[in-house]
Amino acid sequence: MRRYSAFAIAREAARYHQGWERAWASPEPKKSYDAIIVGAGGHGLATAFYLGKNFGITNVAVIEKGWLGGGNTGRNTTIIRSNYLQDPSAAIYEKARSLYETMSQDLNYNVMFSPRGVIMLAQTHHEVRGYLRTAHANALQGVKTEFISPQRVKEIVPIINLDGPRYPVLGGLWQARGGTARHDAVAWGYARACSDMGMDILQKTEVTGIRKENGAVTGVETSRGFIGTKKLGIVVAGHSGVLADMAGFRLPIESVALQALVSEPIKPCMDCVVMANTVHGYMSQSDKGEMVIGGGADGYNNYTQRGSFHHIEETVRALVETFPMVSRLKMLRQWGGIVDMTGDRSPILSKTPVDGVFINCGWGTGGFKAIPGSGWGMAELMARGYSPLTAEFGLNRFKEGRFIDESVAAGVAH
Numbered sequence: 001m002r003r004y005s006a007f008a009i010a011r012e013a014a015r016y017h018q019g020w021e022r023a024w025a026s027p028e029p030k031k032s033y034d035a036i037i038v039g040a041g042g043h044g045l046a047t048a049f050y051l052g053k054n055f056g057i058t059n060v061a062v063i064e065k066g067w068l069g070g071g072n073t074g075r076n077t078t079i080i081r082s083n084y085l086q087d088p089s090a091a092i093y094e095k096a097r098s099l100y101e102t103m104s105q106d107l108n109y110n111v112m113f114s115p116r117g118v119i120m121l122a123q124t125h126h127e128v129r130g131y132l133r134t135a136h137a138n139a140l141q142g143v144k145t146e147f148i149s150p151q152r153v154k155e156i157v158p159i160i161n162l163d164g165p166r167y168p169v170l171g172g173l174w175q176a177r178g179g180t181a182r183h184d185a186v187a188w189g190y191a192r193a194c195s196d197m198g199m200d201i202l203q204k205t206e207v208t209g210i211r212k213e214n215g216a217v218t219g220v221e222t223s224r225g226f227i228g229t230k231k232l233g234i235v236v237a238g239h240s241g242v243l244a245d246m247a248g249f250r251l252p253i254e255s256v257a258l259q260a261l262v263s264e265p266i267k268p269c270m271d272c273v274v275m276a277n278t279v280h281g282y283m284s285q286s287d288k289g290e291m292v293i294g295g296g297a298d299g300y301n302n303y304t305q306r307g308s309f310h311h312i313e314e315t316v317r318a319l320v321e322t323f324p325m326v327s328r329l330k331m332l333r334q335w336g337g338i339v340d341m342t343g344d345r346s347p348i349l350s351k352t353p354v355d356g357v358f359i360n361c362g363w364g365t366g367g368f369k370a371i372p373g374s375g376w377g378m379a380e381l382m383a384r385g386y387s388p389l390t391a392e393f394g395l396n397r398f399k400e401g402r403f404i405d406e407s408v409a410a411g412v413a414h
């Protein structure tokens with residue numbers, strides 16, 4: 001594949017952009033692969049990428065029932081941070097954040113990583129204590145965060161209202177190297193790199209069954225026929241329970257729609273990400289000028305990928321308190337994605353009761369930020385059977401009561 005560069009843009013400009021190659025191929029499925037990943041979201045594609053890059057395993061198919069990046073990866077609000085409480089979380093999220101720093105160069109694809117800083121507002125005394133504790137934990141983990149005063153919050157975000165009618169701002173947890181990236185570009189960049197290594201990305205191909213023999217996987221039934229493999233990675237976010245059912249085991253996961261909305265584009269007014277988890281709304285400004293606004297998860301399990309009126313009301317009410325100027329904005333679009341929630345709000349990256357079947361799920365409302373770290377660890381787990389990054393996130397923790405409680409960092413926040 002030819003590299004993207006300033007020279008390539010100049011060359012193509014001179015010949016009416018006729019010479020660009022397709023970014024990834026659309027092959028026919030082979031009879032079998034050394035490894036199959038189900039789900040061409042960010043986590044599935046990153047897993048395939050690191051299988052190839054770090055372990056030389058390139059006879060791989062990534063099978064996707066829709067279009068690549070069309071699940072939560074293309075629906076999220078793109079917040080990237082690593083200010084989690086527990087050590088295993090800090091390790092995998094910080095690995096991911098650091099990989100985001102060089103992702104555009106590593107993939108030769110501009111993912112528009114923007115380390116503009118993330119503030120999580122403390123609006124109750126309980127939150128102040130929680131974030132102070134997180135800041136201390138982060139210092140021990142080598143993750144750079146700090147608890148900042150309301151005045152400092154106002155300096156960073158001039159449009160904020162510190163004296164909210166219900167909850168005044170008492171401070172904030174600030175991660176200066178957190179930020180955002182372009183979600184589609186992350187999926188497209190990985191897909192292009194996987195295709196370049198000779199992997200097959202099979203879009204519009206639904207996995208409908210998982211075949212086993214003597215307790216080990218032999219392949220998958222798909223809408224394009226049977227495809228054999230001895231190593232299967234299930235990376236399907238909100239559909240994890242459905243795929244686990246096909247393989248014959250159960251997961252401690254609930255699937256819930258999570259919603260977001262976006263405003264009309266306006267002039268630059270806020271150059272960082274702000275999350276107000278008590279009143280429950282968060283906001284950043286996209287490079288196009290739209291205010292990207294996230295809210296809550298539905299209060300009941302479902303598989304709908306659309307928005308609902310009551311969420312607009314709840315989310316916008318929270319934001320108007322925090323940023324009064326929002327009341328003058330028109331909203332453009334609203335949508336939903338199906339997130340996969342675990343009880344301890346931490347992910348599952350694990351072997352399963354079926355030999356050769358691995359699962360990566362449970363990222364809930366906050367897995368976009370984790371994509372490169374998760375792919376790195378999952379690839380190591382699939383290739384070697386063990387990864388230090390994923391070791392604590394096994395399914396057995398639910399049997400053994402070794403929960404990784406991230407309810408402060410991930411219960412509401414994304």
Ligand SMILES: Cc1cc2nc3c(=O)[nH]c(=O)nc-3n(C[C@H](O)[C@H](O)[C@H](O)COP(=O)(O)OP(=O)(O)OC[C@H]3O[C@@H](n4cnc5c(N)ncnc54)[C@H](O)[C@@H]3O)c2cc1C
Nearest residue numbers: 039041042043065071072073076077079207337367368369
């Ligand atoms: C509204 C919203 C806002 C969010 N905001 C943030 C945020 O700001 N920051 C953050 O870090 N995270 C955020 N998240 C969470 C984040 O989007 C997800 O954790 C992450 O994208 C999950 O990626 P994935 O690759 O695991 O799943 P997905 O991107 O959903 O990919 C899974 C893929 O599997 C495919 N699939 C399912 N079943 C089958 C089958 N039977 N056969 C073949 N393919 C199948 C699906 O079509 C899908 O494309 C948000 C999520 C939502 C919905």
